[in-house]
Amino acid sequence: MTYGTKLRERIAAPDTTPLIGVYDMYSASIVARHYDGLFVSGFGFAASFYGLPDIGFIAWPDMMAFVQRLRGAFPGHHLLVDIDDGYVDPEVACHVVEGLERAGASGVILEDQRRPRRCGHADGKQVLPLAEYLEKLEMVLATRTDLVVVARTDATEEDDILRRAEALAATDADVVLVDGVRDVEWIRRVRGVVGDKPLLFNQIAGGKSPRLSLPELTELGVDVAIYSTPCLFAAHRAIDDALTGLRSADGRLPEVDPGTGGIGVAASTRLLEDNIARLRSARGRAGV
Structure with a gap:
């Protein structure tokens, strides 16, 4: 059974599938002890690999190499990869999808943002014309063999959110993601327009979306939940605390x-x- 098929079957289960954001091999090693699903977060990878914000700095060879290392260490885990806008060009997006599928990725997320892109929970996002994004998405869908493809919109205008969500659900994409959903009522509205298509919800600490439990998400009809940054933010806090303690102890380790x-x-x-x-x-x- 291929990795895409395994993830697709897991998503079809009655409860919400959690995928935990990892930013390097060490964080993935810890997550793998607790969950069977990993999410390669663009936010986390940009921060850890480049020390830069998630505004479009990621180069696809770096992401592909990271996924290869992850799959080698975690052969039995689901592995969903954020590929932003496919690295601008549709042909590049297809090349990356082919490479990630060979490397053992379970799925990818492809967004409709226009450059300069932003984190999905940041202000100032702009989206491509819907027809232009759909053309890129269809090329990616035609390229993949079994890889799960999540179609993501970053639209912020209310009418446009629902229009795009409905259009994405009408494609052969496996899952739909509307990023930056602001409240539970909007989750219900999106769920209503995507029909039977699986729905993904992105939770990020301090982001625009509400903090919801897995049972609450299941009740709302959400099939997949990605947790983009818990490891990154926990490491930030823990490292800061450890070094503050080391300084206060005049350099004596605890x-x-x-x-x-x-x-x-x-x-x-x-x-x-x-x-x-x-x-x-x-x-x-x-x-x-």
Whole structure:
């Protein structure tokens, strides 16, 4: 069974499928202990790989190389990849989709933003003419073999949101995402116009959308939930706290107490050794 088919079947389950945003191999290693679905967040990757905001700096070879490393370490996990606008050009978008499918991605998200692009929860977003985006989307859909394709709109005008959501649902895209949905009522309205097409909801701390539990999302008819930045923001807070403590202790490291969840060399090494064991197990099942 291919990765796309596995994710498609998981999305078809009655409950909402959570996919957790990762920004590097270490964060993915931690997420893999808790969830079976990873989301390669453009926000997180731009921040971790370039140290830059999510406004269009990502180069597709960097993203493809990251996905290759992820799939090698996590052969059994769902892996959804944010490819922004397909890196501007439709032919490039198709090339990236082909490469990501070969690398073992489960699915991609393709947005309708116009450059200069923005994070989906930022102000100042502009969208392509719908016909232009649909042409690019159709090219991507014709290129993929089994990859799950999420069609995303970043429209902000009310009439345009519903018009685009309905148009995306009428394509062969597997899932529809309206990013930056501001309240529960708008989730219901989008759900109403996309019909039976699976719906994805993006949650980001401090973003424009409401904070909702998985049962609440299931009740609203949401099939997939991506959590773009919990790992990135948690690392930001934890690193800042650790270095503040180190400075206040005049450079003396704290004691590591495994009984209280302290992380030291042993715990970190065990985490990374899990990746080796997981890969060996997958090779054994494949007869390699």
